Amino acid sequence: MERTAQPLDADVLRTSLVGLWAQVDVVERTGSTNADLLAAAAAGAPDRSVLVAEHQEAGRGRLARTWVAPPGSGITVSILLRPTGVPPSRFSWLPLLAGLAALDAVRELTSAPAGLKWPNDLLLGAEPRKVAGILAEVGDHGRPAVVVGIGMNVVASPPDQPGATSLAAEGGPADRTAVLVALLTHLSRREAEWRDARGDPDATRLRADYRAGCASLGSEVRVELPGGAVLTGIAEDVDRDGRLLLLDRAGHRRAVAAGDVVHLRKAD
Numbered sequence: 001m002e003r004t005a006q007p008l009d010a011d012v013l014r015t016s017l018v019g020l021w022a023q024v025d026v027v028e029r030t031g032s033t034n035a036d037l038l039a040a041a042a043a044g045a046p047d048r049s050v051l052v053a054e055h056q057e058a059g060r061g062r063l064a065r066t067w068v069a070p071p072g073s074g075i076t077v078s079i080l081l082r083p084t085g086v087p088p089s090r091f092s093w094l095p096l097l098a099g100l101a102a103l104d105a106v107r108e109l110t111s112a113p114a115g116l117k118w119p120n121d122l123l124l125g126a127e128p129r130k131v132a133g134i135l136a137e138v139g140d141h142g143r144p145a146v147v148v149g150i151g152m153n154v155v156a157s158p159p160d161q162p163g164a165t166s167l168a169a170e171g172g173p174a175d176r177t178a179v180l181v182a183l184l185t186h187l188s189r190r191e192a193e194w195r196d197a198r199g200d201p202d203a204t205r206l207r208a209d210y211r212a213g214c215a216s217l218g219s220e221v222r223v224e225l226p227g228g229a230v231l232t233g234i235a236e237d238v239d240r241d242g243r244l245l246l247l248d249r250a251g252h253r254r255a256v257a258a259g260d261v262v263h264l265r266k267a268d
């Protein structure tokens with residue numbers, strides 16, 4: 001690890017975020033903050049509950065992968081949202097919105113180039129590498145509940161992940177508490193705006209800001225779909241449901257709801 005990690009400061013966290021979130025819990029260690037908050041949701045935990053782990057031992061990633069976070073290296077946080085008043089069909093924007101909030105925070109904290117890889121991997125650096133990932137999971141216990149989990153490499157990225165980087169490695173801060181405060185402040189603002197607009201991504205700047213922040217758009221991309229099929233084409237846009245719109249070589253347009261994107265090159 002390049003710098004010595006300071007422990008998270010739960011008091012600073014709570015004081016800085018007062019009024020933005022219903023409760024902010026910090027635990028020393030757990031398996032997965034997403035799993036814990038989904039269980040808490042089933043037991044009736046309130047809207048806008050936040051759970052932060054100092055050390056997460058079995059982090060879950062998108063597409064059944066794992067999220068690796070050596071102790072002290074970064075942020076592992078989950079947020080429970082119960083967006084009453086927003087039609088569930090619009091919940092698909094939540095993971096994109098969280099990616100945008102992570103981008104907001106990283107841009108506030110470092111001048112290194114940053115952008116999103118659809119749907120919500122945050123890439124950082126002149127040779128873009130992954131600094132943060134987001135996993136949204138839906139609870140199913142009567143009242144709608146979405147748990148948004150964010151992992152960000154702050155002090156260092158895992159040594160066995162060549163495609164990863166950290167904020168500190170790109171000239172940003174190594175203070176995990178300060179990074180969490182920035183992240184949760186931007187997320188609170190974006191989520192509140194989205195909720196006030198009943199989830200309509202065009203009633204606020206959400207879709208426009210996402211387009212501007214998404215490095216995939218205008219690139220030739222390769223998309224591996226969850227079933228294993230592969231598509232290539234130009235990533236043209238995101239639709240009103242947050243799906244990636246691809247134009248393939250045969251001139252067909254496809255809307256992709258989930259998948260793993262590789263950026264091949266900027267389109268001509």
Ligand SMILES: Nc1ncnc2c1ncn2[C@@H]1O[C@H](COP(=O)(O)OP(=O)(O)OP(=O)(O)O)[C@@H](O)[C@H]1O
Nearest residue numbers: 061064065066067068069130153157158161163164
């Ligand atoms: N801290 C991290 N920083 C950046 N990326 C990470 C981090 N932890 C995990 N990843 C990413 O998560 C994924 C790792 O998932 P996992 O190890 O389960 O599978 P994999 O190495 O992609 O192989 P496979 O998909 O075949 O299982 C990769 O995309 C990796 O880049």
Ligand SMILES: O=C(O)CCCC[C@@H]1SC[C@@H]2NC(=O)N[C@@H]21
Nearest residue numbers: 032034060061062133134149151
């Ligand atoms: O890039 C990905 O595949 C998503 C990674 C999401 C990791 C975060 S860390 C906090 C929360 N708890 C989990 O188990 N996963 C998410």
